[in-house]
Amino acid sequence: xxxxxxxxxxxxxxxxxxxxxxxxxxxxxxxxxxxxxxxxxxxxxxxxxxxxxxxxxxxxxxxxxxxxxxxxxxxxxxxxxxxxxxxxxxxxxxxxxxxxxxxxxxxxxxxxxxxxxxxxxxxxxxxxxxxxxxxxxxxxxxxxxxxxxxxxxxxxxxxxxxxxxxxxxxxxxxxxxxxxxxxxxxxxxxxxxxxxxxxxx
Amino acid sequence: xxxxxxxxxxxxxxxxxxxxxxxxxxxxxxxxxxxxxxxxxxxxxxxxxxxxxxxxxxxxxxxxxxxxxxxxxxxxxxxxxxxxxxxxxxxxxxxxxxxxxxxxxxxxxxxxxxxxxxxxxxxxxxxxxxxxxxxxxxxxxxxxxxxxxxxxxxxxxxxxxxxxxxxxxxxxxxxxxxxxxxxxxxxxxxxxxxxxxxxxxxxxxxxxxxxxxxxxxxxxxxxxxxxxxxxxxxxxxxxxxxxxxxxxxxxxxxxxxxxxxxxxxxxxxxxxxxxxxxxxxxxxxxxxxxxxxxxxxxxxxxxxxxxxxxxxxxxxxxxxxxxxxxxxxxxxxxxxxxxxxxxxxxxxxxxxxxxxxxxxxxxxxxxxxxxxxxxxxxxxxxxxxxxxxxxxxxxxxxxxxxxxxxxxxxxxxxxxxxxxxxxxxxxxxxxxxxxxxxxxxxxxxxxxxxxxxxxxxxxxxxxxxxxxxxxxxxxxxxxxxxxxxxxxxxxxxxxxxxxxxxxxxxxxxxxxxxxxxxxxxxxxxxxxxxxxxxxxxxxxxxxxxxxxxxxxxxxxxxxxxxxxx
Numbered sequence: 001x002x003x004x005x006x007x008x009x010x011x012x013x014x015x016x017x018x019x020x021x022x023x024x025x026x027x028x029x030x031x032x033x034x035x036x037x038x039x040x041x042x043x044x045x046x047x048x049x050x051x052x053x054x055x056x057x058x059x060x061x062x063x064x065x066x067x068x069x070x071x072x073x074x075x076x077x078x079x080x081x082x083x084x085x086x087x088x089x090x091x092x093x094x095x096x097x098x099x100x101x102x103x104x105x106x107x108x109x110x111x112x113x114x115x116x117x118x119x120x121x122x123x124x125x126x127x128x129x130x131x132x133x134x135x136x137x138x139x140x141x142x143x144x145x146x147x148x149x150x151x152x153x154x155x156x157x158x159x160x161x162x163x164x165x166x167x168x169x170x171x172x173x174x175x176x177x178x179x180x181x182x183x184x185x186x187x188x189x190x191x192x193x194x195x196x197x198x199x200x201x
Numbered sequence: 202x203x204x205x206x207x208x209x210x211x212x213x214x215x216x217x218x219x220x221x222x223x224x225x226x227x228x229x230x231x232x233x234x235x236x237x238x239x240x241x242x243x244x245x246x247x248x249x250x251x252x253x254x255x256x257x258x259x260x261x262x263x264x265x266x267x268x269x270x271x272x273x274x275x276x277x278x279x280x281x282x283x284x285x286x287x288x289x290x291x292x293x294x295x296x297x298x299x300x301x302x303x304x305x306x307x308x309x310x311x312x313x314x315x316x317x318x319x320x321x322x323x324x325x326x327x328x329x330x331x332x333x334x335x336x337x338x339x340x341x342x343x344x345x346x347x348x349x350x351x352x353x354x355x356x357x358x359x360x361x362x363x364x365x366x367x368x369x370x371x372x373x374x375x376x377x378x379x380x381x382x383x384x385x386x387x388x389x390x391x392x393x394x395x396x397x398x399x400x401x402x403x404x405x406x407x408x409x410x411x412x413x414x415x416x417x418x419x420x421x422x423x424x425x426x427x428x429x430x431x432x433x434x435x436x437x438x439x440x441x442x443x444x445x446x447x448x449x450x451x452x453x454x455x456x457x458x459x460x461x462x463x464x465x466x467x468x469x470x471x472x473x474x475x476x477x478x479x480x481x482x483x484x485x486x487x488x489x490x491x492x493x494x495x496x497x498x499x500x501x502x503x504x505x506x507x508x509x510x511x512x513x514x515x516x517x518x519x520x521x522x523x524x525x526x527x528x529x530x531x532x533x534x535x536x537x538x539x540x541x542x543x544x545x546x547x548x549x550x551x552x553x554x555x556x557x558x559x560x561x562x563x564x565x566x567x568x569x570x571x572x573x574x575x576x577x578x579x580x581x582x583x584x585x586x587x588x589x590x591x592x593x594x595x596x597x598x599x600x601x602x603x604x605x606x607x608x609x610x611x612x613x614x615x616x617x618x619x620x621x622x623x624x625x626x627x628x629x630x631x632x633x634x635x636x637x638x639x640x641x642x643x644x645x646x647x648x649x650x651x652x653x654x655x656x657x658x659x660x661x662x663x664x665x666x667x668x669x670x671x672x673x674x675x676x677x678x679x680x681x682x683x684x685x686x687x688x689x690x691x692x693x694x695x696x697x698x699x700x701x702x703x704x705x706x707x708x709x710x711x712x713x714x715x716x717x718x719x720x721x722x723x724x725x726x727x728x729x730x731x732x733x734x735x736x737x738x739x740x741x742x743x744x745x746x747x748x749x750x751x752x753x754x755x756x757x758x759x760x761x762x763x764x765x766x
Binding site for chain 2 (some may be wrong): 094095097188189196
């Protein structure tokens with residue numbers, strides 16, 4: 001009813017979203033990132049894996065913090081089934097000292113993280129995956145020698161109250177793939193802190 | 202999981218939330234008082250709906266911030282820590298202070314940085330607030346929950362028999378509304394929310410004592426106005442406007458309050474029985490064209506389930522009177538001396554232009570875009586000015602000016618409502634109306650840092666309905682200098698806990714950045730007598746940039762922070 005200026009961006013966003021390809025079913029590249037154990041880790045290190053859960057997260061974000069216990073549980077359960085979990089912090093460490101590699105090492109030890117916690121200092125892996133938030137979960141599956149995204153979005157639908165979760169999106173996607181089925185909900189909105197990508201110099 | 206949401210929405214549509222509503226106890230923000238205030242802005246989350254939490258931002262908390270209690274005459278020091286994901290600013294709305302401390306769009310605090318403004322409280326007792334003011338991002342940051350009350354107390358107000366026990370008979374109420382998307386995240390697709398949040402509480406209820414109770418109402422909405430009244434149409438008494446007490450209590454049954462405005466009123470529950478209940482209501486149905494929230498649509502770009510309808514703001518149960526209850530109001534509160542049009546030596550006009558549907562240009566002042574490095578008005582120190590703001594376009598606005606409190610002297614639409622006959626910093630500018638006010642600019646000249654004037658509807662302000670002015674004087678111009686080697690030394694260097702600055706210059710601004718360029722500290726006009734506390738810095742190399750007050754030239758020096766042994 002009022003000005004076109006304020007309506008236009010919303011309409012444009014709707015248009016763009018209509019033509020935006022789904023983040024799922026796209027292939028991503030393998031990466032080689034420094035883990036908090038001190039060694040370099042890439043997906044090629046897991047020749048027997050059927051696929052992976054790759055979760056972009058970080059130390060500082062309050063919404064990421066509430067999920068580390070659940071990542072431990074997911075890692076234990078699905079790691080044994082051939083779907084390892086890898087967590088990646090691509091946070092801007094100039095803005096967030098708490099997300100520095102040293103602090104990641106401290107967190108790994110203190111919270112007994114059972115999965116590799118990787119430092120993506122260049123943010124290149126976050127850009128490749130299209131990670132927007134922390135946490136932002138992806139399921140990638142090995143298909144004809146490629147790493148294909150089968151799920152992208154939230155880990156589940158209740159951050160602070162794990163006992164009240166109704167949809168375990170990430171686990172349900174892996175369950176379906178392990179059963180040879182298509183993923184029911186291939187994309188959800190990841191809820192959390194915006195993952196800021198620093199401009200290229 | 203979505204059932205409750207749907208039911209609540211349906212009830213709101215029919216306006217029959219009444220008996221079946223699940224009320225939640227009204228949250229009252231904590232208070233901070235003294236002269237040093239530590240504020241931590243951070244991203245967090247709140248359980249508003251069943252299911253996933255809503256990502257919010259808070260100050261020392263999860264949604265909204267603490268109420269800061271200032272004493273007039275004190276110098277208050279603010280330690281503002283931006284622990285958000287994004288840059289921000291923090292503006293002290295209604296406070297009279299130097300522009301460099303104002304927290305407007307120019308005083309940007311990068312993430313991870315501490316900003317330390319300070320000022321002497323010269324405002325008289327009233328209710329003010331603080332909120333982010335980042336250009337183009339104000340709507341998003343206010344929507345996330347950033348803001349808080351400021352209550353100024355002074356000896357004159359304290360001597361009056363008025364309700365004054367915070368949270369008991371002196372109730373701060375911040376009014377706003379929000380909508381949620383399918384994942385329970387806030388959405389500002391429409392600036393009008395579907396759910397009323399009173400102090401961040403949905404379906405708020407509270408018990409109030411059987412006596413005079415004072416309400417400090419703040420409209421912190423993105424765009425909606427409120428036409429407040431009680432469900433039994435009882436009379437209540439306006440005792441204060443944005444900037445101070447009114448001369449005498451003003452009896453009303455309705456008060457309109459637009460985004461940014463505050464009103465203080467007292468209402469008596471002495472005649473009610475304990476256990477009785479009533480509602481503070483928004484009587485927003487059938488209001489005039491251009492009143493924000495009068496639109497009929499319930500969905501779409503300007504839609505809301507609360508549009509053009511009457512809805513509850515607070516469900517009140519009457520409880521036993523407290524000891525020291527106020528049983529009658531003073532007939533005289535203060536004696537304000539207002540400036541008049543005859544006092545003004547400068548007259549300015551401003552016109553709200555553009556914003557015509559289909560033309561692709563947002564609301565602007567005088568057909569001019571808001572540009573960060575363009576000063577729109579120069580005000581000379583010690584002048585009394587009359588500003589006349591005209592709105593002949595398609596919607597109402599909420600005009601706000603920084604730095605000063607003013608007195609409205611005329612409304613072309615008719616008389617000035619008695620409930621705004623006092624000190625103001627924000628007002629409702631109707632469609633097809635010119636409003637004139639008079640004010641004095643009597644201190645804080647600064648040729649560099651401007652003050653803002655703008656529409657306080659966040660989407661309008663972000664869209665360009667904003668301008669800026671500097672208060673200037675002959676003696677505050679930037680002096681030209683050819684001095685090339687200023688005396689500026691940091692010691693001890695390396696430093697452990699405190700860095701001292703040795704110089705003959707006056708500091709206008711000091712910033713400290715670390716070796717990778719991250720800003721650690723921002724110190725407007727710092728007092729350097731006690732040095733700069735760097736105890737919280739990690740060991741390493743830092744750069745201190747010093748801006749001279751006289752020349753506004755900046756000089757950088759390096760220092761090293763040692764680890765504590």
